[in-house]
Amino acid sequence: MAFELNVNGRTVSVDVPADMPLLWALRDVLHLHGAKYGCGIGQCGACTVLLGGKAVRACLTPISAVGKQTITTIEGLSPDGTHPLQLAWQEVDVPQCGYCQAGQIMSAAALLARNPKPGDKDIEAAMNGNLCRCGTYLRIRSAVHRAAEMGSAPRTQTPANRE
Amino acid sequence: MTPQQSQHVDRRSFLKITALAGGGVLFGFGAAREAAAQVGGPGQATTDPHNFIKVAPDGAVTIVAKNPEVGQGIRTMLPMLIAEELDVSWNSVKIEQADFDDTRFASQNAGGSTATPNNWLPMRQVGAAGRQLFITAAAQTWNVPASQCATSAGRVIHAASNRSLGYGELAAKVAALPAPNLAEVKLKDPADYKIIGHTQPGTDVKAITTGKAVFAIDIEVPGMLYAVFEKCRVFGGTVAKANLEEIRKLPGVKQAFVVERPPITDTVLPGETGLENGIAILAETWWHAQSARKKLLVTWNEGPRASQSSAAFAQRADEMSKQAPQRTIRADGDAEAALKNAAKVVEAAYSYPFIAHAPLEPQGATARWNNGAVEIWTNSQAPAGGRRLVAQTLGIPEKDVQVHMVRGGGGFGRRLTNDYMAEAAYIAKQAGAPVKLVWAREDDMTHDTYRPGGFQYLRAGLDGSGKLVAWRNHFVSYGDGERFVAAGAMGPTEFPQRFIPNYALHASVQPLGIRTGSLRAPSSNAFAFVIQSFIDELARAAKKDPVQFRMEILDAGAAPADAAPEAGRGGAAPPGMDAGRMKGVLQLVAEKSNWGKRQLPKGTGMGVAFHFSHRGYFAEVAEVAVDSANKIKVNKVWVAADVGSHIINPGAGENMVEGAIIDGLSELMSQEITVESGRVVQTNYHQHAMMRLAQAPPEIEIHFLKTNFPPTGLGEPALPPVLPAVANAVFAATGKRVRALPFSKSGFAWA
């Protein structure tokens, strides 16, 4: 079945089964590899993308449920890699293996879009669905705070920021 | 031309261009590579600087990172060593990942926290040799003595005449110089270090945070099919029949076939079991392959391993604990007599389960078969072993297996086993098409090389003054006769051997039909929990402070035997534990945590533990609060570490230590693999949970004690002490002594 998707500001068409999760349409059809596969059952958050500005698990989102909602992946979070979260992540040097980090940043992006100055509890609630097998949680927490300090009005075109 | 040839030719022609240019554009690997091949052949890789450093005429410096990167930061750390001694500014360095090539590089692997001790000297020598070459070239150009020349940030400076030349300008000349004798190359005074010991962000942090970093799962080659590989849930089972005709008709499916392999009959499974029997499904996307797989109807010949279960293992261990041990691994003094004469005897049974590695990136590899040779993209931690396995499996010479090393989403020891490389290569060959194999998480969880579970039955004796005088451990593990399963051994020098006059270590084993292997800090990750928890019990029985009691044990030690064998740890045996260094970190962690001096509220307690592994000395203190519902909050962990004179990249080192603490806490609380009817029960993260952000300790305070020893690794040795530190803190807080991992089985949970 053909579906029209709005991915990172572009309209693209994919011809896939209606029950194919968005993750695999992104990865194997559109060749956008930023969102990762970790568990396929909503446990790890490695596949997190923004759908209409909300963080969703792409591994559990059938392509047929996307409709006209905008999709933002890590590749489209900012045009030049300068979203405050990306800068904060670089400054704090969060990653170890890095496999979880796109998902972490996308969950954080949704959080900052609705709560520009989150407290520790807000961060815990928003980020608890994202596992980091390498255990970079302390750095994730401080990088979210740092990004919030850098300003919650980034120069980007993400749906999250337009809301 | 095959891609493999083109890559080969590229390398040579790249070098040709260097030579032909005469005036010189680059100096690179080529000459050294050929020399190494001629002189020593494979396995005799040199550390000639031409293997690692590339300087363009404009002065751009590229440093080759040779080891597999799986999150340990090696792709940053090894080039830092070279850049420091080469004397270039770090910001100007471009880092390039090497492919696997044992004619150019020594020990391209990631395991055992060995990269730092193995590379500390040679990588600095490589950089220093490069710097010396630039000085020689400049001195010749100016016709001045080399001794009058200095370097700074990629330039050679002759202060007396106020002249300087950039490395780029000297590159052509350098290409013609002979390589200096590495042993005679002068290294920097550490006081002058500008890169080593100064935090440098990860080489790939920008790529990772923008989604551009390429992991093994992201590799694509033209015409590639996506593959899944269904194996029997009972290890070694084979396909009797399957509905492949039906599967081939499903949407997107291109091929489906049985991978015919003989049954694996070993009684003790080797660390590398190789390619198993199973069913490959190839499709136009991974989802198509995985969806088709859900329709598979397979009848398996499960074989004899289908009868095993965790319940039976535990029952058998209990039986063995009551019988005479099968054998004695070590006996110093007379433990039985000393126990008889002891003023107080403490006895306890400890156990720990199988656990999975479950790195966040599942196993997989991409392979392209072409005309008798195979090219493979992998995140293996042990590409040399991978290449060997692939060659054996396909029946081709190793030289016809080209291995590209790709970033791995975690390793933790799982990728020391190369089964998935063999699968991808074999499936690509049989399919006649390039293949990207990706394991589902369920494959990973049910076909791991598990950290072996085990049981330890301990008895120890104290004399009238509360001094530890006897120690007897009946170690019950898995194996057959004298052989332990992979990573399932306890060596004869396990602590507190040589710190106690009467020490006995006995062992009994039972057969095991699931695979085992090294998990981050192998054996230590379980043994530290047992030994340091039991020592805490002994300190209580002796009515001594747990830090003081440990200090007294360390004081009683005999000198270590040189290079004491540590069975089951793999690799060359590291030196035995130096009691003085351990006392140093124990003292430090006690001071930093204000041990014994803090007033803690009811339900809050502190615990301490230390452990020596992989040459690293770690002592850790945990403060925990436990509520009436047995919910544990780890308020804080203090870490004191002695891993030598320098922490090469301190920020990354701290990140690794924090990760090790959190990893250890996951093992402590919730991780357990169980077996029923020969099958691993747990299939995904919901049944083998790791710690989440809200559960993590809000603070981990890390202190590195710098000592006069060469730097060693910390990715592994940081982990083991946190389990007993928390277990001992829980006891301090509640009076409950938990002797079986994971804690969740005893009714505990994270707050």
Ligand code: FES
């Ligand atoms: S892959 Fe989607 S939550 Fe794990």
Ligand code: FES
């Ligand atoms: S950095 Fe490796 S899983 Fe998070």
